[in-house]
Amino acid sequence: MEFFSHNTKFDFMAQRKWALWFSGILLLFSLGALLVNGLNLGLDFTGGAQLEFSYQNSPDFVQVRQQLNQAGFTDAVVQAYGSSKDVLIRLKPHKQMTQQQLTSEVAQALVGAKLQRVEYIGPQVGKTLVTNGVLAIIMALLGTMIYIAFRFEYRFAVSAVISLIHDPILILGIFALFKVEFDLIGLAALLTVIGYSLNDTIVVYDRVRENFRKMRKASAVEVLNLSVNQTLSRTIMISGLTLTVVLSLLIFGGQMLRGFSLAMIIGIVIGTYSSIYVAGALAIIFGLDRKHLIPADKVLVDNMP
């Protein structure tokens, strides 16, 4: 059974200018969304308290807000969480009250609600997590860049890293655009997407290297085109399968994993696109040629008597 003709001959490289423009515009949009809307940082990064309550019947939000206001929590954010019977109350850190007091007072204020989960994070811990998160992204990118430069060639490494950076920025942009909450597990998804997209990119590069060795006469553009085409069916299929798996997570995994699933889905789609178009195109722009991959060729010729 085959989805793709095994002889696809899409001229991906010819479209590279369009692809890069497209990516560039998306990136600008994302950066714009991030600047304008800001990222809706979850509790893990801001600090504060988050209490999850469930009711017997769907609660009236207006009433809930009133009850909280009367109890003195004027800055509480009330939102639906998962099913219609669940409510999430978010509070900023309160200096005067201990967490225990906070929890019991809120619980008392809300009549008929059953406390399911409490999360309290001090502001310092939040800051540390943000720092660590950013550090993690940088380390991941650096580590993979070094690895690719080591296994392939530095032009590959640089283009891979640029296409890798492009993925998380787009994900964050979409999160900012739709004001989706970005928490620690979303960050984990971001890093996983980097790894996953890298996976794709390396498969393509590996094929490129092989084709350069096999096809003595072809130009860089031709080789890249062929390589992408050859790996196309595999790339699309794996993306499809992983997407299915993450969709299952989105549907059945519950509210706590929502940030993760969404980030992964966006990431897989964008990652596939970037592996097909961006990575190869960038390599060509950087002037990738046969001689970079097979330095031994020339030496051999020169030594012939």
Add this chain to the structure above:
Amino acid sequence: MQNNYPLWKNLLLLGLLLIGGIYAVPNLFGDDPSVQISALGAKIVDDVTTQQVRQVLATDQLKYAKLEQKSDGLLVRFFDTDTQLKGRDAIKSSLGENYVVALNLASRTPKWLQVLGAYPMKLGLDLRGGVHFLLEVDIDRMIKAREEGDVRSIVDHLREANLRYVSLERVQPHGIVISFRDNANMDQGQNELTKYFPDYVFTKFTANNAYKLQLMMEESAVFKVADYAIEQTMNTLRNRVNELGVSEALVQRQGVNHVSVDFPGIQDTARAKEIIGKTATLRFQMVDVDHDQSGDVPLGSRLYDYEGRHILLRDQAILQGNSITYATSSFSQDGRPAVAVRLGGGGESIFHRVTAENIGKPMAVVYVETKTDQHVVDGKVENVSRQEERIVSVATIQSALGNSFEITGLGTEQYAQDLALLLRSGALVAPVNIVQELTVGPSMGKANIQKGIISIAVGFICVVLFMAFYYRTFGLITDIALFLNLIFMVAILSILGATLTLPGMAGMVLTVGLAVDSNVLIYERIREELRNGVSPQASIYAGYARAFTTIVDANVATLIVAIVLFALGSGAVKGFAVVLTIGLMTSMLTAIVFTRAIVNFLYGHKNVKRLSIGI
């Protein structure tokens, strides 16, 4: 081109499979809510205790599944958490003070598996319900307290050496500066003080016509102080945890000055916090030798029991436990066991004076503990606290005691160690703040487990069906490998004792997708070879050979990311990273080696015309 695995390879793989199966299987057995009973101190859990327990349960009509006698106590398995809680209360009030009655989730893993060390995976809080705290230990304050103590000591030493100085002050954020009138004094001062304060770095400098000597604690000394504070906090917490009646609490160090505490299964955060926040403390009191021990208790003194005799102690504490910054067992000059104690943070001068006035008289160390009990009053749960005091040591004062002294004449080395431990745990080492707290209700925990399992199942089935349709027989082989991958992942997590969290389950779902990747690479390569006219056997060989490097490259890259995530993540994210890392590695094993073994078994050595690979 032999597509053949020698017999030993196949046997090895089967062996691995068997091991994986054995260590994964405990996870299927489930847990019983139970109550664990063990004895404190001199008491033991014997048949009398067992009988008592049985009676209590029978009287209160509490049904239980089993009562097991173990080497360290008793285990009573109940059918549900309600009965478990009632059972715990009933048993605790019946057995009294000398027994620890704790809630537990005992796994139903049969004995023979336990003997092999096969246990189910630990479940994180988000899957089990419970309470988690992250505590921050205030190292800063501790260092300041230490400096305060040392300042007093410096004053004493300088006075004894007859060294005049202009001023002595502490500077922010840390450090002590002494001003001298001239160079000679300053040099002498430094010579004198370096003898007694090896943990400090001395710097001389001149400013405003004054000769100043600056003392800063050495980096390594600061680290030691911090380490000590954290270790002590952790020890104290661990000791306290038993009282809470949770036997699986986890106290771990996180980073430089944080401690994380997990109480799985309990819901009462108030009580948990109390236990964490409270401290036991120590007092040093003089023995009242002026009055008769057996007569009426005079005003200003109290009667205590110690090693079978009565001892009268004067009420006034001459030293509080929070002045103790360090205590360790050692040997005194005559080679006998002793405890070396160091003070800081206030109170040393009074202590010095009183001990100077009472040389030759006995002094007692009193351990004061605040115990909280939960009582149900009028249907509401109340926490009642009471203080318990007991003498842990009586020693004769040999000389005026300064900020560093020894308690000698202790008898055995074991006693010295125990006393040092007590002194340390009684001391308020450093203040702790709760900076993070997470509570998850038990029903939520169960719901999360279900969600996780359904996601894994649905994702798995989708992939399995697709592979079977797209790659026919080879697809089915992949499906088997995927299943084996899950088994190996579970087995390794169980062996490592890693904790499974909800993100960890997400990681398992993801691994299913990533594991398929390797096989798709191999099969697409085989298909390509077949299209190019290569024979089936050679195609298989080439497919596996060529795809191998690609798979390794791609997986290593993802592995780098997973490791970064593990190193820099915390809590739930760490759980995700662990699962991802393990999953990637096992997937390489199952996707390459195991599928090859099956393929070889089916196709190797045979004259095959066509491969059932979907083309």
